[in-house]
Amino acid sequence: MKSPFISRLVLAAPVAVALFASSAIAQVKMGVGGPMTGSSAAFGSMLKNGAEQAAEDINAAGGILGQKIQLFIGDDASKPEQGVSAANKFVGDGVKYVIGHFNSGVSIPTSAEVYSENNILQITPASTNPRFTERGLWNVFRTCGRDDQQGAVAAKYIVDKLKDKRIAVLHDKTPYGKGLADETQKAMNAGGVKEVLYEGINPGERDYSAIVTKLKAQRAEVLFWGGLHGEAGVLLRQMREQGLNTVMIGGDGIATAELAAIAGDAVEGTLMTFGPDPTKRPDAAEVLKKFEAKKINPESYTLYSYAAVQVVKLAAEKAGTLDTKKVAEVIHSGMTFQTVLGKLSFDKKGDRTDADYVMYVWKKGADGKMGFVEM
Numbered sequence: 001m002k003s004p005f006i007s008r009l010v011l012a013a014p015v016a017v018a019l020f021a022s023s024a025i026a027q028v029k030m031g032v033g034g035p036m037t038g039s040s041a042a043f044g045s046m047l048k049n050g051a052e053q054a055a056e057d058i059n060a061a062g063g064i065l066g067q068k069i070q071l072f073i074g075d076d077a078s079k080p081e082q083g084v085s086a087a088n089k090f091v092g093d094g095v096k097y098v099i100g101h102f103n104s105g106v107s108i109p110t111s112a113e114v115y116s117e118n119n120i121l122q123i124t125p126a127s128t129n130p131r132f133t134e135r136g137l138w139n140v141f142r143t144c145g146r147d148d149q150q151g152a153v154a155a156k157y158i159v160d161k162l163k164d165k166r167i168a169v170l171h172d173k174t175p176y177g178k179g180l181a182d183e184t185q186k187a188m189n190a191g192g193v194k195e196v197l198y199e200g201i202n203p204g205e206r207d208y209s210a211i212v213t214k215l216k217a218q219r220a221e222v223l224f225w226g227g228l229h230g231e232a233g234v235l236l237r238q239m240r241e242q243g244l245n246t247v248m249i250g251g252d253g254i255a256t257a258e259l260a261a262i263a264g265d266a267v268e269g270t271l272m273t274f275g276p277d278p279t280k281r282p283d284a285a286e287v288l289k290k291f292e293a294k295k296i297n298p299e300s301y302t303l304y305s306y307a308a309v310q311v312v313k314l315a316a317e318k319a320g321t322l323d324t325k326k327v328a329e330v331i332h333s334g335m336t337f338q339t340v341l342g343k344l345s346f347d348k349k350g351d352r353t354d355a356d357y358v359m360y361v362w363k364k365g366a367d368g369k370m371g372f373v374e375m
Contacts, residue, residue, distance in 0.1 A: 027067055027068050028063065028069045028070065028322060029096055029097075030070065030071055030096070030097045030098070030099065031072045031073075031093075031098040032047055032048050032305070033047075033090070033099070034048065034075075034102040034126075035075070035076055036073060036074075036075035037075055037077050039078070039230045040078045040103070040228060042229075042256045043102045043256065046125075046300055046302040046305060047125055047305045048305075049298065049302050049305070050099075050298070050302040050305025050306040050308075051308070051309050052071060053291065053306055054305070054308075054310060057290075064312070064317065064322065065316055065317060067322070069309070072090060074087070076100075076101055076103070076106050078102070078106065080105050083101055084113060084114060086110075087110040087115060088114055096121065097120065098110075098115060098121070098122045098123070100125070101126075102125075102127065103174070103176060104129035104132060104175040104176040104179065105174050105175040107132050108129065108131055108175060110122070111132065111137060112137060116139050116140075119139075120139060121139050121141075121312070121328055123143060123308040123311060123312065125142070125301045125304035125305040126144050126252070128145060128146050128147045128176060128251075128252065129146075129147055129175045129176055130147060133146075133350045137350075139328055141308075141346055141350040142351065143304045143344065143352065144252070144275070145352060146351060146355075147176070147183045147251075149355040150180060150184075150251050150252065150357045151180055151182075151185075151187055154184045154187075154224065154249055154273050155183075155184050155185075155186075155193075157271070158184075158188050158191075158193055159192065159193055162193075162221075162222050163192070163193055165222045167188070167193060167194075167196065167222045168198075168218060168223045168224070168246075169181050169185050169198045169199075170197075170199055170201060170211065170225055170227075170235075172203040172227030172228065172231055176227075176228075177203075177226040177227035178200065180251045181198075181224065184226070185198065196218045196220060197214060197218045199214070201231065204230070206234060208234055208235050211235075212238050216242060220246050221246060222247050222248075223239075224250075225248055225250045225254070226250075226251065227253055228253040229253060229254040229259040230262065232248065232250055232262075232270075234263075235248070239266070247271065249273075250270065252273065252274045252300070252301075254272055255300040255301075256300055257370075257371065259362070260362070260369070268363055268364060268370065269361065269363070270362040271359060271361055272362065273359060273360070274357065274360055275304075275356050276358055278340065278341050279303070283342055284303055284340040287306060303340045303341060307339035307344065310337065310338075310339045311337050315327045315331045315337070331350070332347075358374055360373060361375050
């Protein structure tokens with residue numbers, strides 16, 4: 001995507017989202033961590049845009065328990081080590097709540113090594129690896145689903161619709177990509193479908209002709225891809241260049257218009273798992289008007305980020321305090337939160353109590369642009 005509105009931000013620099021009171025008045029310091037630069041900057045922009053709009057709206061209505069939200073942006077560039085550095089900068093800035101990160105490979109180390117030890121509550125809008133919430137940490141939540149849920153939906157589609165096809169499985173060796181590929185493979189195998197090829201590739205490369213040649217040799221008709229849009233776009237383009245009409249199935253990591261920008265017409269027919277389109281929910285109608293007025297496309301995880309800020313507000317108000325551990329107790333309690341994503345509640349691990357992944361297909365719209373629509 002890398003839309004014009006994506007700003008290049010100094011690591012953890014404060015971002016004004018409303019007119020704040022003087023520095024003498026207490027504020028709710030909230031960090032937004034994600035890839036603001038690099039190949040996944042489109043997703044970092046989604047997290048930033050969603051949190052900024054939520055903070056602006058909440059501040060306009062009086063803030064949280066009378067305190068205005070002040071946002072700090074941390075650029076992790078999708079790199080675990082840079083994510084830990086950004087997280088430590090949040091600690092130094094006095095941040096107590098973090099919306100982020102995008103990559104599971106960043107959310108997992110920051111949550112345990114930095115946030116938990118410094119009494120910081122973390123809600124990720126996008127990190128889907130099960131391990132994030134499986135470690136018994138008090139401080140981790142996600143407004144998205146999990147890879148085992150997402151993989152089960154993809155595998156069911158493969159078993160129900162593509163059982164007689166030759167299936168290959170590729171991943172990008174990251175906690176997200178490999179995690180999603182493994183969960184899909186496991187559920188697919190349990191349904192009686194065995195892959196003809198399973199491999200990991202190095203992310204960030206621009207020539208995947210060697211793996212495409214392998215796919216061609218295996219006569220792969222379907223490719224399940226565990227990874228992000230950058231590599232997916234290159235794979236799609238190079239498959240078509242070698243005359244391979246293999247159908248790609250991906251996960252939420254390819255849910256951005258940048259996939260079509262990279263792959264061009266080769267993206268048509270690609271399948272994808274993601275949650276039901278949040279922009280179609282009546283709960284989001286008023287917020288969407290604000291994004292439209294700002295000429296911001298609230299695609300994919302934008303509203304998941306907005307909802308994460310809403311959860312913090314509602315839980316703090318229920319707790320009657322901004323103490324992060326007491327707020328976490330409220331979120332863990334099973335309380336229902338009314339958000340732009342609809343009603344959300346969380347279990348003792350910090351996962352959503354519902355699983356709502358569906359299938360999408362990429363196709364050309366009436367405006368001639370490629371996009372994904374729910375099947």
